[in-house]
Amino acid sequence: MSRTSRLPRSMQRAAAAGSAWLAALALGALLAACAGNPGSINDVRYDLGLQSSQEAQGAQGAQAAPAASGAKPLLKVLAVNAPPPLDNDGILYRMSFDSQRTARYANSRWMMSPARLLTERLRTSLGAYATVLAGGDAVQAPVLKVELYEFEQVFESPTQSAGVLAARATLMQGGKVLAQRSFATRAPAATPDAAGGVHALQAASDDFANQLGAWLSTQSFAGTP
Numbered sequence: 001m002s003r004t005s006r007l008p009r010s011m012q013r014a015a016a017a018g019s020a021w022l023a024a025l026a027l028g029a030l031l032a033a034c035a036g037n038p039g040s041i042n043d044v045r046y047d048l049g050l051q052s053s054q055e056a057q058g059a060q061g062a063q064a065a066p067a068a069s070g071a072k073p074l075l076k077v078l079a080v081n082a083p084p085p086l087d088n089d090g091i092l093y094r095m096s097f098d099s100q101r102t103a104r105y106a107n108s109r110w111m112m113s114p115a116r117l118l119t120e121r122l123r124t125s126l127g128a129y130a131t132v133l134a135g136g137d138a139v140q141a142p143v144l145k146v147e148l149y150e151f152e153q154v155f156e157s158p159t160q161s162a163g164v165l166a167a168r169a170t171l172m173q174g175g176k177v178l179a180q181r182s183f184a185t186r187a188p189a190a191t192p193d194a195a196g197g198v199h200a201l202q203a204a205s206d207d208f209a210n211q212l213g214a215w216l217s218t219q220s221f222a223g224t225p
Contacts, residue, residue, distance in 0.1 A: 046091070046198040047111040048121050048205050074141035075130035075216075077123050080167075082115035082148040089113055091194055092152035093161070102152060108194035114151040118167075118205060122146065125209040129216050142173040144216070153189060153197030161189040163200025165208050171219055179219050183208055 085092060089112060090104035110117060123132050126144075133141055150166035165185045171178045187203035189196035 042107050044108045044194070045111050046108065046194075048117050049199075049202045072129065072131045074133060074139065075126065076133045076135055076137065076139075076141045076143045077119070077126060078135040078143060078145050080115040080119045080122070080146045080148050082113070082151075086114045086148055086151050091197060093197060094152050094154050096154055096156050105194040105197075108198075114201075115148055118146070118148060118151075118208075121205055122209055122212065125206075126213055126216065129213045142171060142178070145170045145172065146212075150184075151201060153194075153200060155192065159192050161192055161197065161200070163187045163189060163197055163202070163204045165201065165204040167208065169212055169215070171216070179215075181215055183211055185211070 085102065089109040091108050091110060092102045092104055094102045123134075126132050133139055135143070147168045147170075148165075149168070150164055152164060153161050154164050155161040163186070166183070168180065168182045170180045185204040185207040187200045187207065189200035
C-alpha cells in the first residue's frame, strides 16, 4: 500500500490536485519553450560561405602563371550592378511553371544584397589573376564591370530546384570596351527550401567566379590605360 493511499481522503485529493498543477505547469513551460524556438530562428541570415575547394585550386593554378611571367596586372573590379530585386537582402525563388513571377522567403535573408555579396566574392577570387583594386581607387587601371541579371532558386517541381545565376562581364580600358561575355551558371539544390537554395547559389557563384577568372586570364590588358 502506498503512502498516499494511507492518507485521509481530503489529503489524497489535495495531493492529486497538487500533482496535476505541477504537471500542467511543466507542460506549459514545455509548450512555451517550443513556441519560442521558431522565434529564435525567425530571421536566418546567409552569406556565400567560404571559398570552395574547387575555386581555391583554380586560384592556386592561376597564381602560378603570373608568378612565372612577372607581377600580376592591375584590375579595378567595380561593384556588381543589379536590378532592384537583386539589390536587397531577399532570397528569391521562382516556380518554372510561373516564370513571370518571383517571391521571397519570409524568414530567411541574405546578410547583404546578392550584388554586394558577389562583389566581395569576385574581388577575393579574382586576386588570383590580377592585383584587384576597388572602383574608387585613384590608380589608373583596366576596369571590370559585372551586371547581375539572375540570382535565384528556380523550382522545376515541388521537390526539385536549382540555384541559377546569370551575369554579363565587360572589360574596359581607357573608356573602351576590350571584351565582353555573358555567363550562366546553375547548381542543384539538395533541399527544396531556403537553405537548399542558398547552398545552390553559393555553388553557382563559385562556378561563375571560376569561369570569369579563366576568361580574364585569356585577355590581354596592361596595368595602365
